[in-house]
Amino acid sequence: MKRRNLGWLLLGSLLSSSVWADMSLNLTKGVTEVSRDVYDLHMLVLYICTVIGVVVFGAMFWSMVFHRKSKGVKPATFHESTKVEILWTTIPVIILIAMAVPATYTLIAMENNDDSDITIQVTGSQWKWHYKYFDQDLEFYSVLATPREQYENQDGSSAEKGEHYLLEVDRPLVIPTNKKVRFVITSDDVIHAWWVPAFAVKQDANPGFINEAWTKVDEPGIYRGQCAELCGKDHGFMPIVVEVKTEADYALWLEEQKQLKANAAAAEAASLTASVSMDELMQLGETTYTAYCASCHQVSGQGLPPAFPALKGSAIATTGPASEHIDIVFNGRAGTGMQGYGKQLSLKEIAAVVTYERNAWGNNTGDAIQAADVKAAVGGEVSDGLKAAATSITEVKTEISEEKPAEDLSKVYSQAELMSMGEQVYMSACAACHQASGEGMAPVFPALKGSAMVTGDVTAHIDMVLNGSKKNPAMAAFGSQLTKTQIAAVVTYERNAWGNNTGDLVQPADVAASAK
Template identity: 70%
Template sequence: MQRRCLVKRRNLGWLLLGSLFSSTAWADMQLNMTKGVTDISQEVFGLHMLVMWICTAIGIVVFGAMFWSMIFHRKSKGVKPATFHESTKVEILWTAIPILILIGMAWPATKTLIAMENNDNSDITIQVTGSQWKWHYKYFDSDVEFYSVLTTPRDQFDNREGNYVTKGEHYLLEVDKPLVIPANKKVRFLITSDDVIHSWWVPDFAVKQDANPGFINEAWTKVNEPGIYRGQCAELCGKDHGYMPVVVEVKSEADYALWMEEQNQAIAAAKMAEQESLATNMSMEELMALGQETYTAYCAACHQPNGMGLPPAFPALKGSPMVTQDQAAHIDIVLNGKAGTSMAGFGKQLNLKQLAAVITYERNAWGNNTGDMVQPADVNALSATPQSAKLPEKSIDAESETKAVETVALVQEKTVDAAPANEPATMEELMAEGEKVYLAKCSACHQANGAGMPPAFPALKGSAMVTGDVAAHIEMVKNGKPGTAMMGFKGQLSARDMAAVITYERNAWGNDTGELVQASDIDAGKE
């Protein structure tokens, strides 16, 4: 009976050990890597398991030999130690065997790494920009761009008011707008940051890439099956680092086309609503209600619901000179942020009504009581105007406000075209206009000095494309280059603007080709 129990226990032990070391069991363990849903993630998982089994085998051999020697060659058994000092054969073996093992691991690892870095022939390019603490997605060759922000109420993840039961499985991985990509298409990501180092990580895609300010890192994925896949920022980026999730929704190609059409319609509707908002003035009650809602959603995490902030990183707004005095400066910092600080610009994230409302709220909440009412038209005038031509702090009366708006319009008109578009321009005119267009449309990628940020954004200074064939240069600016980050500008710039910026690129930074491109040259190449 005792022998039978011993056999049963031994069989059970072997069964457990076999299940532990089976690849299926390892793959299903929560402590192991995820297999992922892409071909490249499967390769990464296979490489991981291969290396793990090699390391396991090495461990068994090494520790097995060590324990065998300790047990069967111990002094109590009368074993005498060997007296040899050196052995050339042993030296060669323990040098050659590790080299062969390393080569055996390096060969598949190198193939996988090369595949992971191969961004060629991508179907879609998306720019991913991290900022504290949200993600901004911009689709190239499209006007679609949006921010993706955690939607879990702060009371839930701060465990306030006893909200323990209402948390879902993904309560820290839910966003208002997920990134949407099509299935069976190669999607290229250009990843950067507005402020500090972040890291865009989606385990199911085997994609984890740092987002560094001032640099562009690249990654790609091709997902075979539609679904929702989650990740998060994987680089400590500040106090709300844990509340910066990544959610990617993969749709079928047909559903993705419908989604893209919906986004374009929403953009058109938003532009129309923006124009309508410019013609209406909101009451103080409307501004304060919408402002409080916007402040709670976008500002309270840093500046606190009571406006006291978290100095020194997040200054108080209650009684702040910035908030209670210069209205133009207040609008500017909400629109554009402040370089070198944690204050990000909200000009692309909020609409004109929300911007006007939150600024009005900050100027009148917590006892600030300035009485100022900022309207959407005030925000629009400042967002579209150079710093030197911004509106004064307050519109004292209707006449002075009208004069200010006329001044703004005059400045904007002068910065568009210095000469009629249907007449040949001089080199001086084209260079002056081209520099303005370049700084507005191109310098973010190719840098103000033309040095670019290779490999994603190649240098224009000394570039064969820029100093060589004019027709190819015009074609590139007009229609872009599929599969790269270079988008076409024929839908954004006039023929005169394109002629000016091409002339500027061909003669700036020492390129000095001496060539002038006129608007008629652009029109001549129309399809």
């Protein structure tokens, strides 16, 4: 009798909700009504599956023990019993309905975004989150705050891991308690997934599409999650932190953000008239580069070709115009993994990181970029400082917004002149994609060394440089950026460099004829 009572006691303990809830391997209850409904639904299905398993396997083992052949039991001869057929069809249907009804109510509740108090746009980006509050003039990026030395494990050793290793950010998303918060979720590059287990919210962030989710949190606190979709090399370094404040504290936080924004605007304005020393620019630039750029281009500046080209010794960071370098950092480069940082960094930080990239790893251009230079470059006007830093390049490549100088299309250049000018134009306008060696970064930027395009029909080659490629959108048209003399020179250079040696000399008149 005592053993039987002990067995029932153990079974009751196993089925107790409190025991299951405390198990580390079980689903957590969460801090929202929906998350608790999901937990209850999970437990209901678990109980039903457990009972079914006990009944089915209990009947099977009981039959095997008490109806075995050694005991002289003979099997029944009936088959196709109507009652049995009805029973084993009806019972599973009833069980499924019992599970489907609460599941349907929960799913409907999870998708109901009506009557939200706050709407926040969540944009996934490699590898960070961008939050924008629709009812406030407020938006910011949230980036991993775990120090790089903790997870890079350089030289076989790493720093001691923090309490929230890989689950900490520089700026958490902040929402109030007891308010329905609607999330509008999308992406600006690849597929991500915004997942906070305590809220029972997990929604894909797809580029070009809008998905929705919502939450209403009862308890203040800090809740952590992470990207739940394999989104690239740093997928594991894309955490989510949500700080839930009381309504009063949330109102204070909003006021603080407005003041911080005003202070940042004042500092930005002041930086436009300030002249920062090279040492200060390099120090700030290194900090900014390590935080935002090193994951792709590496601390050493060697990059991860072909997706993330090296900056050490690259044309864009050495011989290229500083204005073009700034434009790439500020606006990014379409069709590549290089995103724009104009909304994430201040003008001073962009000036510092461009200065650092142009003087680190032996690049040593001597360029000291100021915030005013960044403002001028992205505003369409090149400042005197930038013009002085890139005089030799601007003589080769004119900006789109500037009027091209008049040129003598009848002039005939020697091979030496065309090759010298062509190399300068190529290093300024083409080497960032096709590499200084002409080997390209296949498949997006094909090699020019030994290619059929460069060694084939010269007219098709000129047309490609003039008008770009319809088959490969990454190949831009340079007809509006370069003069006909510059195009003649760069085509000549490409057809005779790296061992191509076609012997073709393209003159400005040839380019003018192709442009008609």
